[in-house]
Amino acid sequence: MRKEHEFLSKAVSMGDQSQSARLAAVEKARLADPNLDEDDRFDLLSQKLNREVRAKMAEDRAAAFAEYEKGARELLKLFPGRAEVYDMLLVAAQQKEGPQARELLDEILKAEKAGEKTKAQAAALVKKMESLGKPVDIAFEAVDGRKVDLKELKGKVVLIDFWATWCGPCVAELPNVLAAYEKLHDQGFEIVGISFDQSKEALTKFVAEKKMPWPQYFDGEGWANKYGKEFGINSIPAMWLVDKKGNLRDLNARAGLADKVRKLLDE
Template identity: 45%
Template sequence: MIRRWISVPAVAGTVVALCCHGFVLAEDKDPPTKPKAAASEKGDAEKTEKPAAEKKPVDPFAVPEGNDPKVIALFLSRLQRVPVKNRTPEGIIEHLGKLEKVADELLSRDLEDQLLEQAIGMKFQILSLYAQREVEGAEEKQSEFLAKAAEDPRPVVANMAKTYQKMQRVQQIGDLEKAERAALIQELAKDLQEGELNSDEVEFAMMAANSLAELGETEDAVAALNLFAKNIEATGSPNGEKVVSAMLGTARKLTLPGNPIEISGKKIDGTEFNITELKGKVVLVDFWATWCGPCLAELPNVAEQYELYHDKGFEVVGISLDEDREALEEFLKEKQLPWIQLHQNDGAGWGNDNAARYAIQGIPACFLVDQEGKVVSLECRGEVLPKMLEQLLGPAEKKPAAEEKAETPEKSK
């Protein structure tokens, strides 16, 4: 598996958390000073102490001699704990330079594959951080490094370099011409069909599709996801079912705007529900859970809009991804939320049928549905919700209870 800078390998983690470590190497610590014993005899008093031998400073960036994997692994482990002495931008660049020399030294040696993976991952991460800090020539240097490493006679180095090159192309898909994008999608699809299902290739494919969606190329993103899913399914991989489901679910979600949504299940009281029952009303479909902090932070906003717009035809359908039914029921009893709540009482959690249908991988997640039963927005939290409700239902005819209460004393005077 590739050790990517986006998921930071253990060693390259050093350069990401540069300013976060407060550790020093064990060799850098001064030994505790022992108190001198009081002289009890005349002979002891006349003894003179020999001056302690000066300890040579240890260079934490000095790579040990030889290729013993245990020694090198211990060195790398200690290297992670080396703090940045000068935490200025210049000091951090200097620290990165020392780490880069370590990576270069390791790559020059005949090491075990795992150590070479760490070394190339470390080098790539450092060059990425140079680019992020706008060091002149950093991007060119990174490209040159990968091009040279891709020709390395050691398979592990060459293969990882080629994979990093592919990752770069995926990350820069927005800068490619349409024909180049299409070629990259076909390449990624082919990779998914060859050999065992590889988590890196799956991630690259999803990254490419999501980037296309963010660029507004929804049709291309959906086509890519369907192609990826088809190729994975064709391999018959035992691990492919969940990946295919996620890809197809993401494709469904991307095509929701302007189309009907399928939501059904059992309410908290056990009765069946289908969103078609609410046609003619504006509906907020809200995926949430009692353990989700951001979900709970959004509840007051949803409650306020429900109070303002319910009489004008606004409904909310909460879909809880809680695994603990008892915790959910206690929460609902305490908060007295007045809207519809669906829950799949089988411990499904993230495996909830509605969540799986649209590849919900993070909450809170919400969809806003208009009076015709068609989705009008996949983003409807915070200030966006009241604005969209006003567009669909007109201005609110009453003020929130909190504002009315605040105005009451003025009216009584």
Template identity: 60%
Template structure:
């Protein structure tokens, strides 16, 4: 009995030792697995931090707030922005490829798409195949939200519009309306669809503009803000075909009355020195003025600037001899408020009789002026 009891004790001791070994092995395995997971987690966190740092576009130089950059300085800055966006897009792709199950993977995909679209709009047309591939992959995803699907579809249409730049503003506006109508069918309750249609109304000729604005005012799905802007647009259009009343003291002291320009064709240009599209349009305006001013073409500027000295310096540098209205109120500009101007540049044409005949003169400006001069 004593030997048997001793054997039992030895067996229990051995089993207890085996259990301890198993427990220690399990702990070691769990410890190693935890380390592996922690290593992977910290690697993903590190990669995400690198992506976020790479996404920071270079700030605009402080001196540009008071001094306009030269073309060379702006081109250098733009090149830096493009390089930053390209690097960030690549890092976003690298992140979601390496860590497809990370909570930030979906965000990385959206950021890559955002950065590539920005680069495309800045002239990187070579990125279109990559954008198309991304869109195809994302649209095939199960559970893609309607918001994401709308973003993809709207960006596709935006590229279609930009592709027609060489054909002019009229062709781009027509394509914008076509795309907006497609989105209206696919996303009838998305407010951005109606913002696009309002943009079409603003950029179209008088007949089309009135048609689209009236449609939006009546459409129950259109946001109230869009309805209000369309109402303002329709009020402005009431002035179309009637004599334009405009009188002021120009920034250089000249007394200006549109009625004094009868017998001449007048461009009324609502603009600002801080407005990129306005500045981009200026070479065309100057060229038209130089060619047709001797034949009876005049320009009246309505400046939305707040800084008088900046305005005077700019018009002197660019050799803009025509009169400028300035009250320093920017978007609160007297005539901007009176005529309901919500976007610049806005260009109106007044014929030889002093009648407002065109509220979208940017498109084919020189051709329109020649036609009016010939009347």
């Protein structure tokens, strides 16, 4: 039954929804087995949660992540000794803003069972949150030769887009970013790309094909990217908004990007 579950799970994750009912039945049967060990039970429940959340993501991203946090907390009750649950709560915290995010991060930092890597990532996120309301120091020569300095963009609203051409969610988000740029650029909206690519050729080719007119930072270091390390970026896409005074205002600009930009432009 394990092999059948693995096959069905892979099929559904690849988009074959015709196997969903059979997968649910196999999962139910496996979870009903009193001899199922803790690791397998946890894996089954966490995979089920991930699958359900992914299915809801396209409809309502915020509601999907709220459901994810709720599911993670249910897993925490069932498996209080599992460090992986705190990894899940960290993912949920990354989608929150302000006091709600800080409260969840503090919970992770205080948890005895949370892994050291998870705590380090939570601490880095707290540090980023403490940067809100302060200037962002970014200056570089873009891949196309343009000089970029955020200090010189005061009076503009700037999106700092940490991304890569190999990042599926980054590419999926691009139409929304392009649409916001096309609508609001003439009103004072700018974008600065921070690429985590390791191939300059791949980056320049992608930017040209997708007609992305904003400047791109590139150093070829991948996850060791200069600004990625400096700002504690451990997952992408990450989108920050800087206001017209040059201060960081939003660490999670993906949701409702155009509306957030309009609000800052109106200040």
